[in-house]
Amino acid sequence: xxxxxxxTEHADEEAVLADIRAMLLTLLEEYGEDDVEIGxxxxxxxxxxxxxxxxxxxxxxxxxxxxxxxxxxxxxxxMEFEEIIELTVGRLVEYVVHSLKAAEAG
Amino acid sequence: MSGFLFxxxxxxxxxxxxxxxxxxxxxxxxxxAWACPDPGLVRxxxxxxxxxxxxxxxxxxxxxxxxxxxxxxxxxxERYLVPLADAMAPGVRAAVxxxxxxxxxxxxxxFAGALVAERLGLPxxxxxxxxxxxxxxxxxxxxxxxxxxARLDELRGRIGDPAGGADPRFSPxxxxxxxxxxxxxxxxxxxxxxHYVGPSIADRPAAADFPWAWLDPGRSKVLVTLGTANxxxxxxxxxxxxxxxxxxxxxxxxxxxxxxxxxAERGDDKDVLILPTVPQLPLLERVxxxxxxxxxxxxxxxxxxGVPLVVAPIRDDQPVVAAxxxxxxxxxxxxxxxxxxxxxxxxxxxxxxxPAHRTAAARIRTAFRTAGGATAAASHLAGLAxxxx
Numbered sequence: 007x008x009x010x011x012x013x014t015e016h017a018d019e020e021a022v023l024a025d026i027r028a029m030l031l032t033l034l035e036e037y038g039e040d041d042v043e044i045g046x047x048x049x050x051x052x053x054x055x056x057x058x059x060x061x062x063x064x065x066x067x068x069x070x071x072x073x074x075x076x077x078x079x080x081x082x083x084x085m086e087f088e089e090i091i092e093l094t095v096g097r098l099v100e101y102v103v104h105s106l107k108a109a110e111a112g
Numbered sequence: 113m114s115g116f117l118f119x120x121x122x123x124x125x126x127x128x129x130x131x132x133x134x135x136x137x138x139x140x141x142x143x144x145a146w147a148c149p150d151p152g153l154v155r156x157x158x159x160x161x162x163x164x165x166x167x168x169x170x171x172x173x174x175x176x177x178x179x180x181x182x183x184x185x186x187x188x189x190e191r192y193l194v195p196l197a198d199a200m201a202p203g204v205r206a207a208v209x210x211x212x213x214x215x216x217x218x219x220x221x222x223f224a225g226a227l228v229a230e231r232l233g234l235p236x237x238x239x240x241x242x243x244x245x246x247x248x249x250x251x252x253x254x255x256x257x258x259x260x261x262a263r264l265d266e267l268r269g270r271i272g273d274p275a276g277g278a279d280p281r282f283s284p285x286x287x288x289x290x291x292x293x294x295x296x297x298x299x300x301x302x303x304x305x306x307h308y309v310g311p312s313i314a315d316r317p318a319a320a321d322f323p324w325a326w327l328d329p330g331r332s333k334v335l336v337t338l339g340t341a342n343x344x345x346x347x348x349x350x351x352x353x354x355x356x357x358x359x360x361x362x363x364x365x366x367x368x369x370x371x372x373x374x375x376a377e378r379g380d381d382k383d384v385l386i387l388p389t390v391p392q393l394p395l396l397e398r399v400x401x402x403x404x405x406x407x408x409x410x411x412x413x414x415x416x417x418g419v420p421l422v423v424a425p426i427r428d429d430q431p432v433v434a435a436x437x438x439x440x441x442x443x444x445x446x447x448x449x450x451x452x453x454x455x456x457x458x459x460x461x462x463x464x465x466x467p468a469h470r471t472a473a474a475r476i477r478t479a480f481r482t483a484g485g486a487t488a489a490a491s492h493l494a495g496l497a498x499x500x501x
Contacts, residue, residue: 057431087259091183
């Protein structure tokens with residue numbers, strides 16, 4: 007893995023939320039949208055109306071940013087049907103922060 | 113000569129493709145019949161003399177219009193597809209016992225057809241009227257696939273052969289997909305028994321009168337439709353489409369299908385025509401672009417005529433079909449719930465001005481028209497009945 011913008015700073019929730027918000031805006035901008043509010047309680051399904059095919063794009067953006075320190079595929083693969091339906095931005099932020107801390111510790 | 117029983121849900125888009133196939137089989141001297149919870153609907157589409165065995169269905173399932181994505185999928189399975197299979201099973205079984213077909217042709221979403229055939233030891237084919245199941249969008253979410261698999265296993269225990277193991281969505285004998293790999297894309301499921309026959313487009317009884325003289329030969333024409341099953345959610349979207357067309361009235365005319373009557377009509381409007389139904393196939397011969405919800409039938413009918421599309425998927429298979437259109441280069445995707453008239457207009461301008469999308473749509477048109485359609489489907493089914501598959 008060769009992330010284009012390696013992060014060396016300490017993983018903190020605010021920074022990760024800002025990263026993920028930017029990724030989601032990139033994703034939504036492909037559809038010509040730029041005025042979407044995204045916070046930790048925003049849901050992928052109901053609020054952003056993201057489809058499973060959009061998650062593939064998001065996986066690519068996460069990999070560009072964090073390299074192999076964050077395994078989005080594994081995150082999704084572990085989720086129950088209900089959890090996927092209820093998935094929020096906050097839950098993803100939590101997972102990313104947790105993964106980055108684990109990578110720092112390791 | 114052989115007998116074929118088509119097990120279909122009471123849904124126009126699932127019955128229509130079987131009508132052409134059944135007609136080809138009958139023309140070769142085979143016997144054809146349907147099992148469906150709505151025999152009247154089959155007779156309306158296939159002709160008053162069609163042999164239809166009634167079965168029970170599920171009534172009054174209203175999906176909240178706001179449901180999307182995986183939530184809509186779960187609702188569809190729990191509240192419609194699985195109960196439909198339970199309800200249809202006794203009628204399908206009775207139809208098989210009375211009609212004695214050689215092959216059951218089971219719609220991909222009418223699980224009862226497949227499971228009953230398996231239980232009775234009959235060869236069965238899958239009729240896949242949408243191609244979305246052929247790309248594994250939930251591939252990366254194994255627990256979703258496991259959940260769906262568990263529902264099918266329970267269902268098999270109730271209405272099928274508990275010792276059987278076939279996935280009722282994919283017959284191990286024969287799968288007829290009414291699309292082609294040129295549209296489904298490089299990740300399409302393949303196999304010796306999977307046949308992409310292209311759309312089965314049959315002439316339909318003419319719908320309401322259409323004011324053909326209204327169409328202005330000096331302007332581009334766009335057809336806006338959300339299909340037959342989405343009247344609940346379309347008001348905002350259709351209104352944005354009207355605005356986008358009006359802003360281009362010097363060069364574009366729009367025909368909007370509005371079955372729910374959500375738009376206000378103006379009298380004597382030379383730019384926008386709003387109708388509850390339209391004769392879609394003849395109209396597609398005359399339009400330059402289609403704006404739609406990416407329903408499989410509308411998309412295939414547009415591409416059958418080489419017309420590029422703006423696709424605004426709402427739910428179910430529509431996001432997958434929309435992605436197929438975009439990946440094939442035959443259209444642009446916008447977001448149904450959020451798109452503005454400005455963005456719709458830009459997408460429309462791109463389709464009308466840039467020949468690339470029209471060229472890609474024409475490529476799919478060629479693929480569709482050489483795939484064999486209903487005739488090829490009938491040949492594969494006859495082969496299965498004759499034990500060649």
